[in-house]
Amino acid sequence: MKARRSLSLGLVAIMLFGTGCGSATGEKQEDERVPIHWLTTGDTAAEVIQDDDRIIEEINNRLGIDLTVEIVPEGSTEKVNVAMASGDFPDIVTGAYGTSATQQWIDDGMVITLNDYMESNSSMKSWLEEYSWSAQDGKYYGLPFITQYNVANALIVMRQDWLDNLGLKYPETLEEMKTVLNAFTFDDPDGNGKDDTYGYTCEKLSSASTTPFDWVFFAYGLPYADYSLDENDNVIPWFEDASFVPAMKYIKELWDSGVVDGEFMLNDSSKKEEKFYQGKSGSMLAPMFRHVSRHENSLQELFPEATLAYGKSPAGEDGSFGLNRQGKSGMMTCITAACKNPDKAAEFINFMVSEEGNNLLRLGIEGIHYTMDGDEIVYNEEERAKDAFSENGWAHALAWGSFYWPLESNYIPETDPNRERALETVEIATECQVKNLINQKTTVEIDKASVVDDVFVQYFTDMLNGKIDIEEGAKQLSEAWRSQGGDEILESVNEVYHASK
Numbered sequence: 001m002k003a004r005r006s007l008s009l010g011l012v013a014i015m016l017f018g019t020g021c022g023s024a025t026g027e028k029q030e031d032e033r034v035p036i037h038w039l040t041t042g043d044t045a046a047e048v049i050q051d052d053d054r055i056i057e058e059i060n061n062r063l064g065i066d067l068t069v070e071i072v073p074e075g076s077t078e079k080v081n082v083a084m085a086s087g088d089f090p091d092i093v094t095g096a097y098g099t100s101a102t103q104q105w106i107d108d109g110m111v112i113t114l115n116d117y118m119e120s121n122s123s124m125k126s127w128l129e130e131y132s133w134s135a136q137d138g139k140y141y142g143l144p145f146i147t148q149y150n151v152a153n154a155l156i157v158m159r160q161d162w163l164d165n166l167g168l169k170y171p172e173t174l175e176e177m178k179t180v181l182n183a184f185t186f187d188d189p190d191g192n193g194k195d196d197t198y199g200y201t202c203e204k205l206s207s208a209s210t211t212p213f214d215w216v217f218f219a220y221g222l223p224y225a226d227y228s229l230d231e232n233d234n235v236i237p238w239f240e241d242a243s244f245v246p247a248m249k250y251i252k253e254l255w256d257s258g259v260v261d262g263e264f265m266l267n268d269s270s271k272k273e274e275k276f277y278q279g280k281s282g283s284m285l286a287p288m289f290r291h292v293s294r295h296e297n298s299l300q301e302l303f304p305e306a307t308l309a310y311g312k313s314p315a316g317e318d319g320s321f322g323l324n325r326q327g328k329s330g331m332m333t334c335i336t337a338a339c340k341n342p343d344k345a346a347e348f349i350n351f352m353v354s355e356e357g358n359n360l361l362r363l364g365i366e367g368i369h370y371t372m373d374g375d376e377i378v379y380n381e382e383e384r385a386k387d388a389f390s391e392n393g394w395a396h397a398l399a400w401g402s403f404y405w406p407l408e409s410n411y412i413p414e415t416d417p418n419r420e421r422a423l424e425t426v427e428i429a430t431e432c433q434v435k436n437l438i439n440q441k442t443t444v445e446i447d448k449a450s451v452v453d454d455v456f457v458q459y460f461t462d463m464l465n466g467k468i469d470i471e472e473g474a475k476q477l478s479e480a481w482r483s484q485g486g487d488e489i490l491e492s493v494n495e496v497y498h499a500s501k
Contacts, residue, residue, distance in 0.1 A: 033066040034344040039083060040094035041331070042071035043401030047388040054387045055396050058365055063351060065344055069398070077101075084110060089338035091345050094402045097144045097332040098441040106141045111334035112342060113139040120343075121350035123357075133439045133500075142334035143349060145403050152324035152429040153289040153407050156200075156215065159299075160309035162189035162282045170311045174219050174250065177314040181259040184282030199259035201281040203267050207449075208239070208456035208481075210325050212264065212285055213251045215313040215432075218322025220247040224437040225325035227493065235437065235494045237486065239456070240478055248463055248470045255464050265461065279303060288425035289407050293418045310425060313432045323432035328441050333402055353403050361399035362411065364389060377414055392416070437497065444492035448485035455481045 049056070049069070060067055070090065072079040077096040084093060084105060093111070095102045105111045118125040118140075127143055128134070134144045158170060163180070166189055171177040181199030183189065189197060202212030209226075211217070220243040222228065228241035238244070254260050261267070261281060276284040277298045286295065288310065299306045313323035335345045351357040363370050363377065364384060371378045379393050388397040393413025395406075406412060410426065412419050459477035462468045468476065482490070 032064055033060060034064060034341045035068070036065045036092065036341070036345055036348055037068045037070070037090040038092040038094070038348075039070045039072070039080060039090040040092075040333075040402050041077055041080060042069075043397065043405075046397035046400060047385075047390050049388040049397050050386075054368065055360065055364065055398065058360060059348075059351065063344070063347055065348060067348070089336040091339040091341070092333060092335055092349065094331055094333040097142075097146065097330045098328055098446060100443070100446050102142075102332055103443055103446065105334065106136065109337055111141050111336055112339070113141055114143070114335065114346065115140055117343065117346035121346050123354035124346065124350040127353050142332040143353065143403065144330060144332050145408070146327050146330040147405065147408065148324065148327035148433070149330075149408070150430075151407055151410065151426055152433040153287050153291075153426055154285060154324050155288050155310045155425060155429050155432070156283055156313060156323070157276070157286050157288070157295060158283040158309040159184075159189070160307040161303070161305060163309055165189055165191060170309045171314050172312070174216070174314050174316055178254065178259075181254060181283070182257065185257075185259045189282055190279055197279070198261055198281055200254070200283050200285075201261035201267065201272050201275045202264050202285045203269055203272050204265045205457055205460060207453040208237075209328075209449075209453070211460070213247075214325060215285075215321070215323045216251050217243055217247045218434055219314055219316035219320055220244075220250070221316065221318065221320045222247070222322070222434070225434040226328070226436045226438060229437070235490055235497050237478065237481060237490070239474065239481075245470055245474050248474070252464055252466075252470065256466075273298070277302065288429060289422050290412055290416075292422050292425060310428065312428055321432065322434040324429055325434055326436045328436060328439070331402055352398075358399075358404075358409070360396075362395045364396065379413075379415065438493055438500075440496070442489070442492040442496060444485075445489050448489050452481050452485050452489065455484055455486075 049071075056067055056069070059065070072083070077099070078101075080093065080095045081101040083090075084095070084101075089110065093105075095105070114124065114128065115138075118128060124143065128140050131144050131146070134140065158180070160170075162184060163169060166183045166187055168180055168183060169176075171180045184197060184199040186195075188194070205211050217238075222238060222241050222243040224238065226238065227235045228238050230236050230240075261272075261275065264272075267275075272284055273286065273295070275281045276286075276295075279302065288295075292308070296306075296308050299308070313321050315321040333349060335342050335349070339345050364387065366372070369380055369384045369387065369389065371380070377393075381391060385391070389395065390397075393415045395411070400406065404411075407426065410423070412422050416422065456477065459468070459473055459480065463470050463473040463477075
């Protein structure tokens with residue numbers, strides 16, 4: 001999505017009402033419609049929806065509802081939580097999955113189970129069966145949407161022109177990676193005669209759930225994305241796995257040699273990308289898919305001949321490799337206990353995750369938003385712009401943020417000039433995805449996450465900077481992590497792990 005909303009202060013950014021303005025295919029009359037009020041974060045990058053939006057009206061007519069959508073500013077899940085805590089419940093609510101606030105909705109009876117509505121709503125049923133582990137005591141309290149659950153898009157992106165200048169190829173092993181990063185740093189890859197480049201830049205480390213050096217840990221044999229197992233088949237922290245110490249030594253060797261951005265702990269996504277685009281770094285860990293063109297175009301603004309290289313993450317001596325950790329977080333859409341027409345609310349949710357709903361939100365209404373020329377889709381961009389479709393064939397504003405994002409549904413318009421390349425990066429990145437040992441977060445994990453993450457970040461940083469020996473640091477990290485909530489986390493995840501076997 002390219003355009004961003006311009007929003008005023010206050011909870012509700014947009015209110016959309018069934019206007020009774022008619023539809024190309026709808027048959028229901030306005031006086032038959034059932035009111036449905038949906039509170040959601042939406043997608044902050046989506047187009048602004050106007051009151052007379054024809055896609056909303058089409059949904060109203062197809063389902064016989066009168067849909068009101070409230071989208072909170074900045075996609076803030078916290079503002080959804082505040083609205084729910086006020087007691088003024090909508091019929092349907094979308095909040096963050098895997099958080100204490102959303103769990104509280106369940107514990108306090110603020111949302112209802114969906115089990116009774118599954119048989120009459122086949123798309124919803126299929127969706128929930130895909131996430132069968134999300135049920136609590138056999139009951140589904142909402143449709144989870146887990147980001148990067150089955151797909152991934154992050155890759156280590158390099159300057160192909162620098163590789164060509166140095167007579168190198170994209171690295172396939174850790175040893176080749178070390179060679180490339182050293183050459184990018186010390187062998188004047190841009191040919192300007194200055195010592196002004198380094199090999200690798202990334203974003204700052206902020207938690208134990210993912211690091212900018214995951215590709216090293218997986219190459220040294222870390223078997224799961226979230227935890228590991230000891231010799232007694234009990235769950236242990238991933239940094240207690242035998243792969244951790246040798247991987248940290250490799251990372252520290254890169255750090256000590258100066259091939260890693262010395263300020264990476266100050267980088268956010270924009271700062272990292274800026275360094276790559278400005279020719280300071282020869283590689284970065286970055287999202288690809290629909291960002292391929294953005295990365296290359298931004299790079300070529302200063303370096304017109306520059307091109308991108310990407311591939312699988314480097315492998316270790318035994319062939320192990322990996323880069324992307326399988327996701328555990330995302331959104332969850334629930335029907336609240338205040339809903340007077342839960343059957344209609346369930347029908348709406350079913351529509352939103354159905355093929356019919358996907359086609360409407362991506363293509364629009366045939367003859368208005370698009371036409372078919374044989375098998376080719378011809379978009380009417382002028383009409384689509386009136387109804388909150390993003391330009392160049394991208395979907396309607398309701399398509400993303402609650403049930404889907406483009407990556408998760410592998411959606412990119414047929415008209416995109418880099419479509420095949422974008423899809424190729426997803427295929428490669430997903431091949432580099434490492435699965436979780438345990439799919440869901442426990443409530444204890446959620447409650448203790450911030451404290452134990454701080455422990456990990458501190459010890460990782462101290463080991464990297466040489467303030468503590470790596471073997472001793474790994475031992476102290478384990479002790480501190482366990483004593484500050486980690487043992488309670490392990491007790492809860494071990495219960496889930498052994499119960500699922």
